[in-house]
Amino acid sequence: MNKRIRLKDVAEKAGVAVNTASTILNRRPNSWASKDTEARVFQAAKELGYRPSKTARALRSGRYHTIGLLIQDLTNPFFSTLADELESAVEERGYDLLVENCRSSLVREKHLFADLDDLEVDGSVLWLSDNEVFRKELAEMAEGRHPVVVLGNGIPEKAYPVDAVFSDFTQGLSDAVDALCSLGHKRFAFVSALAEGQADGNRPRLFQEMLAARGVPAANIDVLRTGHTVESACETFAAFLRQRPDERPTALLAMNDLSAIGAMRAAIEAGLSIPADLSVVGVDDVPLSSYLPITLSSIRQRYKKITRAAANLLISRIEAAEGLSLPPRQEVFATVYTPRESVGPTKG
Amino acid sequence: MNKRIRLKDVAEKAGVAVNTASTILNRRPNSWASKDTEARVFQAAKELGYRPSKTARALRSGRYHTIGLLIQDLTNPFFSTLADELESAVEERGYDLLVENCRSSLVREKHLFADLDDLEVDGSVLWLSDNEVFRKELAEMAEGRHPVVVLGNGIPEKAYPVDAVFSDFTQGLSDAVDALCSLGHKRFAFVSALAEGQADGNRPRLFQEMLAARGVPAANIDVLRTGHTVESACETFAAFLRQRPDERPTALLAMNDLSAIGAMRAAIEAGLSIPADLSVVGVDDVPLSSYLPITLSSIRQRYKKITRAAANLLISRIEAAEGLSLPPRQEVFATVYTPRESVGPTKG
DNA sequence: CTGTTAGCGCATTCAA
């Protein structure tokens, strides 16, 4: 029944004009209204329970006080943690977070990306399936008035035309490889978790090069392509184990914790014990990893740092004076290898 | 610098008036515009790359084509799965989903709840920490024009004044208890995962009654209160195990999978083996549960059914003729006990 | 079948 309270109602109750109320309630600096009127306006607003209409404000001002986050799969703890942290980060700066969930579909990703500047947000943070694929579109966005920052693993060879925050994969990976090699591992599997139709990127190569530098020939490395769900990693690795009863790898590195967990499960079901028969390392260091029945070694991403950096880059750009066009910036955070129970020496 | 394309631009290009363009683009039924004009309008819209402003549309129509979802903790796979499924469900009906994350804070929950009808949504789905606490406010919402459906575990003794979808806990719980008892378990622990300051509700009592019916005295049941994170469940149960080196429970039931995983971890670190020394049952059946190194027995909630039912109830109410006021409806879905590796016979 | 008009609630010129 109670109709919506408008600014007009507040103004009337306080005995002032709407714009006066507006200026006061928004604490605009150039208001030299008397202390008394200010008090009256605030009082009226409070008594009436006035809530400004975000929609009207947005329509008028073109500002939404909201930032978007595009992620691949909300169901993946990595992304939900990322969303959670980013929400905290932007909220401190007075922004809401709007999550755009690709649900592991590349075509959905295309659509969401295309609709990005149609979104009611002031800017967006993007964790794309593959930044390279969108390089051209990103360049176009940089021209437009929709600020964007891309996130990702690994530093691109050529810098992107937009703000970016990356995890530097090499440090953590290198430490993991060192650890595995010094534990005597000689045969490796690499599980790259990818969406359907997605390219491998340079990760497998990076892994191979690191192992090569430690004397492990490419022939001793099996590269498995799986989807990025637990299920698919489990199935893929199970199939692999079946068709390879001997000459099996003794160490496995998966591109994310979910895949690592899936592969671990497949190994267990195949009768292998972890880490005695197979050492497993994941990537992301999802909160759950350290609480699994067999705790999972992982290459940790710095969630807090990444999200805070992204929030800062994006919001600074949003709030920068209109004309001012900042050059693209890039920040990089190291990853850290975190050994846990899932890694141990080879039996042999 | 490409300015925003407005409806007016499309209309001009097509040589019609704005409202004509509006009626045509929105495929309103009462438009008897000539096929030819229609084609011209669509063509113009396409060529110009017209994207209607949701903000303006919302301001004008009071409809947002968005529904809100209030959850306790996005980081908890149960809630992220719920969000994911609900998003699918409402999208099929042409709505977006806006996630409101309490981040495990009851005060934040209060705020989000209070701001609910300030939100730019047509209605909301609520998974509250405790429906009873909000009973009064829910009744008020039912009066207002913000449709709401509450979700939850367990059927309330007194029906709520709003639409509701519940998981019926008793079936699954009863089956779990049966299974545990027939495996010879005599001493039990109950881990109720709660936010700080949250009441236990009737769950512990329900559990005790079920066990009593099977001849297990209350003295054989330890009720542990923990937070709802893995960490807190792990710590709480670890502390419990330390102070109770003997007379330990041989079976544990946790109010959600995350707590079950935390407790499981604590048991393992205390040197117990699962299920030989301790059987563990969770609630929710989070997707990950069946892929853990020791797969977790769980009382499954029917995510798909729950979210679809919620979407139907809410959207039907939203789209119901203005005047028509539907009575509160309630739907209930059974839970199903899903035994896995974490449950086995007692050693003794 | 099409065009004109009047707001949705707010912020922001301008006068006063």
Added chain:
DNA sequence: TTGAATGCGCTAACAG
């Protein structure tokens, strides 16, 4: 210092 207009982009009455 404050009040009266203007319009953000769109939809929905109307009247043509």
